[in-house]
Amino acid sequence: MSEATDRKSGFAVLVGRTNVGKSTLLNALVGTKIAIVTPKPQTTRDTYHGVVTRPEGQIVFVDTPGIFETEPTKLVANLHHKVRDALEGIDVVVHVVDPSRAIGTEDRHVIELVRHVTQPRILVLNKADLPERPWRQDWLDRAGEYAHALEVSALTGKGVEELVRAIMGLLPTGPLHYPEGQVTNVSNEFWIREVIREKIYLQTGQEVPYTATVQVEKIEDRQTKDGKPLLYIKAAILTTDDRHQRMLIGAGGRRVREIGAAARHELEVALNRKVFLDLTVLVDPHWMDRLETA
Template sequence: MAEDRKKAGFVVLVGRSNVGKSTLLNALIGTKVAITTPKPQTTRHAIQGVVNDERGQVVLVDTPGIFRRAPDRLTSRLNEKARESLEGIDAVIYVVDPTRHVGEEEEIVRRLVDAVDKPKILVLNKRDLQGEFRDEYLDWQDDFDAVVEISALQEKGVARLLDVLFPLLPEGDRPYPDDLLTNLSDSFRLEELIREKVFLTMRDEIPYSTTVRLHETADRKDRTLYLRASVITESPRYKRMLIGQGGLTIKRIGQAVRKELEAVTGRKVYVDLDVVVEERWKEAFE
């Protein structure tokens, strides 16, 4: 009897901003791969995470949320990245938030998904919140191969989503080694972690004007992990706010980074952060 062929494929997570795509990616992978915050523009790059089990391998691609308006180069490029991620994939997981009304932004995403001639799963996230607009999204169910209701935050329904997904994928060889969880470099993940803490620490307007640049990581003789990075912002006014009175705000950001890294690595961590003004950094964003 011939051995059963394994399934393998690239699957894109798509949806408007703040529907829980990155939280779902982390839940599917079983560890933190993508940063998560309650703020839009948290995800700025297409991030890959890998699921391996006896059925095969799924390469999940988390995408930036789609924005109806693009007031600057950064937002425009985020929209482009989301659209580009729909090319050359094997299936689509379209994540929606039934606590939010279907509006113009959602219709833009839906049209993008409709144009993809691949298997599609509609995922209603945040089932724990009993979204009042659930029926608006269920009206679309005939356009999808399956509908799955989940809570990514509570990791409920995630196993069923994989059960539904694997049969929709083609047979093939695994694109990545079995022990790989993500294609992200360590330096990129550190920059993203710092940016996450900036988003969680600062008021609404500041995170969207910032990015992070890692300059150095080093293992010191006492096994302390040392990292030095800059928080880049576009305005001297934001620089003052990021530093805070007596340097308290940037210190608080560094402490949050240190706490998470020490919990993950089991090592002492020293975080050396400064704030730099680059007024046109968004224009160079790729």
């Protein structure tokens, strides 16, 4: 924590239906990849922080799991519980929407959730780069319920600076929550888990990603044979049943090898050193039961 100053400081939570681009926006705001992004819904499963520090102040963005309508599983209940929790103790609510898709039940659920918070709200119409956004005007018609309504493209960066300025304008002054230079609260272990999870979403179909989680068992600094630094990681993909285990492993182990290779590549580029990723696929029918839903 730094000394109290006249700088702005506070929390802005990103909420919205699943797949609207909250995590892509978090990465664009911070300017580096913190959150995993995939074309599949329900990618984000935890709330975490991306920090933007400027001379005028600091915004701590909180990414949240998207709201979605699906079979009520323990996992879904856990994710929605995390969104409600994330709305506590924040300064600004950023409601992210995708005007290329019809306003549906999931959006109405978020509208209700957001309507009940007392903090200032900003409506963000994302995906401004898309040529067809038929529901743009329907969202703009709701702008009166928000302190600001802004159009951005998390993909190209358009409008992202304007969003930072709008939020800064709504924050109180106070001590910074993170030291200058720190961009997230995500631990190395959490990040490794997320990178592997992203590759599962990208490389397996249909329901497979939704029955899977990743457990990191060991992270060790080692050396390659020629004395270069090597990060050894032992991790397991847990899935709820045998059929999904077989799909994750693939013929002759090909699928899990591809997931591992893609994750290893991303980790090596980010860490700028060799990574050995020992990845297995295990059946654990109870992993979801251990999640908190209260």
